[in-house]
Amino acid sequence: MKSIKKHINIFIMLMIVSHSCSSDDSNFIAESEYTSVNNLPAPQFGGQGQPASGPFTKFDFSSGSITTNEINWDIGFRGTTIIVNGGESMGTLDEPTRNGNAAVYIVNDIFSNVLQVEAGLFVQDSSSSYAINIGSGNGWYNYTGSPEHLILPIPGRVLVFRTRDSGYAKVEILSYYYDAPENPNALTDQSRFYTFNYVYQSDSSQINF
């Protein structure tokens, strides 16, 4: 009961953390503005030996919010799995069909250093694997194993997305636990709540962030 109530109360807070309203277009090294998303819920049913199921939480970069729209979404979250709206479904239970042109690649760098999109690196989901590989160390997180059992975002992993309509976004995931606690505890902190920063570039002719 408690957890259901918590789910209802959850809303996505958007904060513009910093403005650098630089009108000087040539100076793209200037500190760019980024947006933070806190506590994006990514529930999952099954797992633990059973097939994973339940709807993915879909996110739309152009509106900067969660959406239930079957078409106008860019990326989806379920448990530790992140999918893109591009390519093919792996056919797991409740997995949405892809109808956009979204794709992703992962860079190993400091978020503010990722300034340009490398179009040649994009990968889409396929019927055999997701573009963001699952498993500890393969994609965006490390799993600490026994006895801590923590899912920790790998620092320095930046996800660069092409959105469904060929815009771009870079994303840095910060936490998988509710309210992004400093020292998460897998037994007491609620998991499957993403906190991440992103920069969105809607102009497909621009490859700079």
Add this chain to the structure above:
Amino acid sequence: MQVQDSTSIKELEEIILSATRTERNLSSLPFPVTLINKKSIKSANSIRLSDILEEQTGLLMVPDYGGVEGVQIQGLDSQYSLVLLDGVPLIGRTAGTLDLDRITVGNIKQIEVVKGPSSSLYGSEALAGVINIVTEDPSPGFGGNVNLRSGSFSTSDISSELSFKKNKVGIYAFVNSFSSEGYDLTTNDDTRTVEPYRNYTINTKTQYNFSENMLMFFSGRVYRQDQANRISSNITGESEIDEWNIHSKFEIKFNNDISSQFEFYDTYYHAKEYLNYGSGDLFSSNSFKQRLTRPEIRTIFKFSSKNSIISGLGLQKESLQRSDFFGSPEFRSSYFYSQFEHKKDDSLNFILGARYDNHNEYSSQLSPKLAAFIKINDKIVLKPSISSGFKTPDFRQLYLYFTNSTLGYTVLGYNAVTSVIPEMESNGEISSLFVDLNSFTNDLKAESSVGYNFGFNFKLNSKLKFDFNLFRNEIFNLIDTRIIAQKTNGQSVFSYYNLNEIYTQGIEITTNFVLNNRTSLSAGYQLLYAKDKAAQRSFRNGEVFARLTPTSPSFVLNERDYFGLFNRSRHMFNFNLSYSIPKWQFEGNVRGTYRSKFGLYDSNGNGYLDKYDDFVEGYSILDLSLNKIFQENFKISLGIDNFLDFKDYQNIGNIPGRIFYGLAQLNF
């Protein structure tokens, strides 16, 4: 049992058996060996092997899965140390670690710890070091003792030795019973950190001297342990260990120069456990049955007063039946070793040896060793050595076929992959495969190492001496796990592979200081760097990042930020301060160990242990004991182990807290 009354460092020659497989003086051995004699064991009032090993320089007891304790030597995990009982190996590593709590010290004459690789004599597993437990032999006449120790956590240890030797016949018998209610470091759950248990050890030895030149020896040992098993208040059961060893030897001395030993060893280890629901229905059960049989012949040939050779030839058969296994595998191997020793004089000797192991499941191994003893003068001795070690993949790494029933992931032994994966694919369990199955047709390689040791002994005078040993171990083909496939249930399939290269290096210093005729101090220190080479490269290339808090920006780490492997402490320190009053037959001692901070897991997500991770703080353990002998034959001791009552329920499961005990021993 004699209470220490020496006023200077014992000049008596101490004999080591395991370092060269011949009786050899400790003082002229060209490589690092720690000898723990019966007197030290008795004065510390130890009961299990782990109690006394943890007080030695450079040795660290670390807990492993299932409440067992193994030893870390020169920064290498316990699975890389070979444990011998009178020169033959103990088995029963259910999860890689051989549990040293299994071994009672009641019948131990001395413990020899050879550091650095010794595969040139002992083959597989002798990679970080060899621990040889030398048990008591029959001594002339009739004698014996009864020994009782009782203490906190309802521990009670009872043992008795009986020995008889007359003319040609010698008989020795030993019985030990140990029980404990275990202990609980967390109070908020239904299980105990260590559940109550009870174990028995029975050992007999028979010797028959046909003549001065012909000796027959037979030893049998039985061990049994029963322990409660519990994962929640209503899922309970039992676990059981049964072990036996049969060791027989026939020694013949053909003449003054040639002697041979024919040895036959057979051992069996069976661990089983079950858990039932409150209703009595079975929840789970497990069994692990291992057997090792090994005949060996060795010959010692002294072809001049300065040169000798020892050579050995052996066959080994090892089998394992275990739950969650792919088949019932059997290993067969044959081996040959030879070691040449040249002793120029008391100030120079060297050893050159090698062993060849031929195995039915993986490529053969050649393990050489070269060591020298150079006495510069009466104060300084140098001992450089280089040797190689290896550890063959164990049964688990080759044949495991285990699916976790609650989480649904699967772990496959390397040799099981090519058969099991196609089967899982045809059952529709695999959604994607990340590896080429053809790459599993080559054998998984043995983990191997090269060890360099440079000993430097400095004896200032008869009251003060220092032993330094610089060491470096390079390990290749370390076996690790990786994900090889994804299952349709979203979980992964793991298997084993050769990848990592690690090294451990450091320095070990021990010192002995006799303050006066009543007080003596020994102390030791180890400095250790244990690192993964690939990790070090990633740090050097600026590929590793960290964040101070989850919401602060990430930054690049450099090579200096890399701490090294998990569960390694940079500094370890130990001391033993002993005070005795000879005329009262009294001795008291304070013993302490310290280990500096260490990391158990990566807390900041980058996959490595770096200086921004959470560390377990360094800690100290202090033990006190008082020993008094009455009328030569009766000893009473009182003691407190872990006087400071250190415990850390989250990170250190093998330290129960303060223990008070009393001990009585009667010799007859």
